[in-house]
Amino acid sequence: MVESSSSSAAARSGQAPSSQGPSGTSRPAGAGRPGGVARVSAADAKQVKLHPVGLSRITDLFKPHKWRILVVVLLISVASVIGLAQPFLIRAIIDDALPQQNTSLLAWLAGGLVVVAAATAAIGVVQTWMATKMGQKVMHTLRTRLFAHLQSQSLGFFTRTRGREVQSRLTNDIAGMQSVVTSTATSVASSLTTAVATAIAMVALSPRMSLLSLVVLPPAIWLSRKVALMRRNITNARQQELAGMYTQIEEGLSVSGIRLAKTLGTTGRDVERFAGSSSRLIDLELRSQLAGRWRMATMSVVFAAIPAAIYLAAGFPATSGSMSIGTLVAFTTLQAMIFMPIMGLLNVGVQWVTAMALFSRIFEYLDLEPEVKAPVDPVDLDPARVEGRVRFEGVGFAYHDGTEVLHSIDLVLAPGTSTAIVGPTGSGKSTLGALLPRLHDPARGRITIDGLDVRQIPTEVLTRIVGVVSQETYLIHASIRENLLLADPGAGDAMLWKALASAQIADLVAGLPDGLDTLVGARGHRFSGGEQQRLAIARTILRNPKVLVLDEATSALDNNTEALVQDALDSLRVGRTTLTIAHRLSTVEDADHLVVLDSGRIVEQGTPAKLRAANGAYARLVAASAERLSEPVS
Structure with a gap:
C-alpha cells in the first residue's frame, strides 16, 4: 500500500513529474519550447526506480489504436519529406527561373512553394486531430480506470494518503501523460524524420558543406543548451514558488481556512507570509525574463553565425566546390531546418524518463490491492x-x-x-x-x-x-x-x-x-x-x-x-x-x-x-x- 510518506515532495506540491504553470496545466519538462532543454528530475528518476513499469503495459494501452498510430507516423514522415521540397524550389527559382527570365517556370515554382506550405499545413492539422483523439481516448481509459480503482480502496487508504496527492495523480499526471502522447511523441517522430531527411538533402546538395556543418553545429547546440539550462533552473524555482503561493491561496481563502485564521488570529502572519512569497517572485521573474532574453540573444547569434560560416566557406573554392547561389541559399535553409530537430532529439532521453515517471505514478495506484475486496462469489440477496x-x-x-x-x-x-x-x-x-x-x-x-x-x-x-x-x-x-x-x-x-x-x-x-x-x-x-x-x-x-x-x-x-x-x-x-x-x-x-x-x-x-x-x-x-x-x- 502506498502512503503519503512514500510520495515525492515535488509531486505533493503539484510540480513533478510535470511542470505546472499558473493555469494548472501540465506538460513534460522541455516540451513545447523550440530549442528548449530538459534535465532529468530527481523525483522522476526516483519514481521510475521505485516502481518500474514494463514497456508491455504501456504498449497494451495503445494496441487498440495501432492503425491510427501508423497513419500518424506516416503523415509526419510525408509532411517532413514534402517540407524539404521548399529549398529545392528556391534553388530552381534563383538558378534557373530568374536568370533565364522564364516567367512560366517562375510561376510554377512559386506556386509550388505555396502548395508545399498548404500541403504540410493540412497534413499537420489532420495529424494533430488524429493524435489528439487517440491520446484523449487513452487518457479517458486510464482516468476512468484509476478513478474506479481508487473508489474501491478502503477508508484506511484515504486516511493514510494526502487528498492532494490522490488528486494530483488523477489530474496533473493524467494531463501530463496526455501531453506525452499527443505532443512529445509526435514531436520526437517529427524531429527524427525531419533531421534524417534534411541531412540526406544537405549531402545531396553539397557533401563539402555538409562536412562543414559537422564542425559548426556542435558548438552552436552546446551554447544554446548552456543558456537554456540556466533559464530552466530559474523557471523551476519560480514554478515551485508559484506552487507554494497557490497552496497558501487555497488554504487561506477557503471557508475552513478563513475560519481558522480568524479564530486563531493568524491573518496578519498569513498576509506577511504571502507578501514574502510574492516578493520572492519579483526577483525570480526578473531573473527568468533576463535569462529568457539571454537565451533569445544566444539563439539569434547562433542563427546568424551558422549561415555566416556557410557564406564564408562558399567564398573559398576549396570548400565551396563551385556552388551556385541557388544551391547556397537552399543549403542555408536546410541548415537552419536541421538545428531545431536535433535540439529536440537531444531531449528524448529526458522526455522518456519523464513519460515513464508519469506512467509509473499512475500504475503504482492501479497496482494497489484493495484491502476491502469485492466478493469473489457474491450472494444474491434482496x-x-x-x-x-x-x-x-x-x-x-x-x-x-x-x-x-x-x-x-x-x-x-x-x-x-x-x-x-x-x-x-x-x-x-x-x-x-x-x-x-x-x-x-x-x-x-x-x-x-x-x-x-x-x-x-x-x-x-x-x-x-x-x-x-x-x-x-x-x-x-x-x-x-x-x-x-x-x-x-x-x-x-x-x-x-x-x-x-x-x-x-x-x-x-x-x-x-x-x-x-x-x-x-x-x-x-x-x-x-x-x-x-x-x-x-x-x-x-x-x-x-x-x-x-x-x-x-x-x-x-x-x-x-x-x-x-x-x-x-x-x-x-x-x-x-x-x-x-x-x-x-x-x-x-x-x-x-x-x-x-x-x-x-x-x-x-x-x-x-x-x-x-x-x-x-x-x-x-x-x-x-x-x-x-x-x-x-x-
Whole structure:
C-alpha cells in the first residue's frame, strides 16, 4: 500500500513529474519550447526506480489504436519529406527561373512553394486531430480506470494518503501523460524524420558543406543548451514558488481556512507570509525574463553565425566546390531546418524518463490491492427481504501499522433492536461501527447479516442494507434536492418531503426561498451543524436501510440542537436494527442493549438499567460523566 510518506515532495506540491504553470496545466519538462532543454528530475528518476513499469503495459494501452498510430507516423514522415521540397524550389527559382527570365517556370515554382506550405499545413492539422483523439481516448481509459480503482480502496487508504496527492495523480499526471502522447511523441517522430531527411538533402546538395556543418553545429547546440539550462533552473524555482503561493491561496481563502485564521488570529502572519512569497517572485521573474532574453540573444547569434560560416566557406573554392547561389541559399535553409530537430532529439532521453515517471505514478495506484475486496462469489440477496440480524463472531482488527484495535468481539444485534456501544476514547467504538458497512474488513473473525458474511454481499447491495449517519456530515456543493437524490435517484418530490419531515427539517426547507433547490454551499456551510445532520438523516431515510449505524451522530451538537436531531434519529430507528456509537451517555438510556468497550474488548454488556445496578465499567462511566457535568464553568 502506498502512503503519503512514500510520495515525492515535488509531486505533493503539484510540480513533478510535470511542470505546472499558473493555469494548472501540465506538460513534460522541455516540451513545447523550440530549442528548449530538459534535465532529468530527481523525483522522476526516483519514481521510475521505485516502481518500474514494463514497456508491455504501456504498449497494451495503445494496441487498440495501432492503425491510427501508423497513419500518424506516416503523415509526419510525408509532411517532413514534402517540407524539404521548399529549398529545392528556391534553388530552381534563383538558378534557373530568374536568370533565364522564364516567367512560366517562375510561376510554377512559386506556386509550388505555396502548395508545399498548404500541403504540410493540412497534413499537420489532420495529424494533430488524429493524435489528439487517440491520446484523449487513452487518457479517458486510464482516468476512468484509476478513478474506479481508487473508489474501491478502503477508508484506511484515504486516511493514510494526502487528498492532494490522490488528486494530483488523477489530474496533473493524467494531463501530463496526455501531453506525452499527443505532443512529445509526435514531436520526437517529427524531429527524427525531419533531421534524417534534411541531412540526406544537405549531402545531396553539397557533401563539402555538409562536412562543414559537422564542425559548426556542435558548438552552436552546446551554447544554446548552456543558456537554456540556466533559464530552466530559474523557471523551476519560480514554478515551485508559484506552487507554494497557490497552496497558501487555497488554504487561506477557503471557508475552513478563513475560519481558522480568524479564530486563531493568524491573518496578519498569513498576509506577511504571502507578501514574502510574492516578493520572492519579483526577483525570480526578473531573473527568468533576463535569462529568457539571454537565451533569445544566444539563439539569434547562433542563427546568424551558422549561415555566416556557410557564406564564408562558399567564398573559398576549396570548400565551396563551385556552388551556385541557388544551391547556397537552399543549403542555408536546410541548415537552419536541421538545428531545431536535433535540439529536440537531444531531449528524448529526458522526455522518456519523464513519460515513464508519469506512467509509473499512475500504475503504482492501479497496482494497489484493495484491502476491502469485492466478493469473489457474491450472494444474491434482496435488500427488501433482509430481517437485519447482525452477528460479530470473534472479530479482531488492526490498523495498517499493526496497532491492535479490537480483540475477539462476539456480539449479536437482534432484528429491529437498538444496541449502543460506549467506552472511553480510543476503546475502538468507531472502528467497530465502521466494520459493519465494510469501510474496513476485520483481520480475524467475521460479521454476518442474516447469517451471510458481509464479505459475500455485493457492495451495491450492502449499501442498501446498511446505512450510516456519522458526526462528520458531508453534503456536496449542490442543491438540497441533489444531495437527497444521492440516496435514491428515482425519488419524487413527495418522497423527498416525507424524508425531510421524518428528519424534523421539512419546515425549515419549506421556508427557504428556493426550497428543495436551495444550494447547500461548500460542504454544507450555509446550514448549521444540526441542520446539516438532519439533512443527512433525511438522505439516509430515503435509502431505507434495514441496518443502521449511528456513529456519535450528536456528539458535536449543543443541547437544543441535539434534541432536534435526536427526534429525527428516533424516527429513523423505528423498525431498523441499530448500532449506536455513543459519546454522550444520555443518548443511550433507551437502548435495548448496551455494550461497554475498553481497549478493544467487550468488558460488559446488558440493559442500561442492569449495568448501572452492577456498579461495573458502565456505572463508572456514568459517574465520571455526571462529575464532569457538575463541574462549574470557568
